[in-house]
Amino acid sequence: MLQTAAAFTAAHPSIHVNVQFMIGNSVEENIKPKVASNTLPDIVSVNPNAYAAELADQGFLADLGTTFAWANMLDSLKPDWTSNKGKHFGISGGVAATLVYYNESMFRKAGITALPADFEAFLAVCAQLKQAGLTPIIWNGGFPNVLGNGPFSSGFANNIVATHPDWKKEIANGSLDLATTEGADIFGKIKLIAERGYVQKNFMNTNYDEGIKLFTEGKVAMAFHGTWASGLLMDGDGFNTGVFLPPWNAHGKMAVPVIGSETGFAVSDTPNKAAALQFLEFMTGEGYPMQQNKRQNIAPMKVVQGTMVSNPKIAAYIDAISAYPVTASPYYAFLPASTITLTHTLLQDVLFGKETPQGAAQRLDDSVKNEARIDNK
Secondary structure: OHHHHHHHHHHOOOOOOOOOOOOOOOHHHHHHHHHHOOOOOOEEEEOOOHHHHHHHHOOOEOOOOOOHHHHHEOOOOHHHHEOOOOOEOOEEOOEEEEEEEEEHHHHHHOOOOOOOOOHHHHHHHHHHHHHOOOOOEEOOOOOOHHHHHHHHHHHHHHHOHHHOOOHHHHHHHOOOOOOOHHHHHHHHHHHHHHHOOOEOOOHHHOOHHHHHHHHHOOOOOEEEEEHHHHHHHOOOOOOOEEEEOOOOOOOOOOOOOEEEEOOEEEEEOOOOHHHHHHHHHHHOOOOHHHHHHHHOOEOOEOOOOOOOOOOHHHHHHHHHHHOOOOOEOOHHHHOOHHHHHHHHHHHHHHHHOOOOHHHHHHHHHHHHHHHHHHOOO
């Protein structure tokens, strides 16, 4: 992003870009205090969810419908970035999907010849890896939004979305019941994998970068991560990386993939809006390959200006899951903003043993229904 900003300023000397990197565990955590203090950046990272859409409807974010970036964005992503009042409030950073990356050498060493197709088979693979003296999978307890994007989103997809065709409407109107056996199982699976010793030592302190490093250095066999990190995870040190659909489904049930929009960018309604719009067009136009070549994510544009670097395994994965009859969104796209923050706490509390999976499901249910009731998305 610093390179992108420098390249833009070189082409537009009268416009200086001051890049500020986010901190904390969510986009919403960063935005809320800036909204409250009326100090939103001219361009801001946003998620394709109801909270950002409401900011647009309230006039904090500009409508991007007349930009080339909007016209060039994949039509399949545009509904994610359209508010209830029809405002086009953001441009996706990429096509987001979560998947399991695996070290092919470690799988061979453990004698694994078939990829798991359901959760029972996944546990068996973990047991086989552990028996071979290998650490099966990374749990990012110190940065819980990786757990949110990965096992939580896949748990929600296979336990809830699979049997609730109108799940998005039910979240919005507060009729979706998550205080159920299926809701508890979302957290239960995450806890079970840790309880069985299938995760790395000191996993509750592992942050985002440390988790990627553990995988790329060949210290852990699997990473449950997103396509946005493929530029790092597909380039392991001395081994080939494979990918497979997270088998969070029950035996005999079709898996529900997680796919949608990555976190993207919005333009705030500030005195610098015109310059910000120019930078947005540059970021998503001729400047886009600077980001994409580093991350090797899936582009959200119909036409990309410049040369992209993509891994064929990731491209094939996206093509394959896009054809599934039922898919789900990443958790940051459908949970209310306050519930996203709560979910991070619940994931950590369950893993620390401070909360049961049943208790976490009840608290999740209470939060979603409360947000629907007060319409505070």
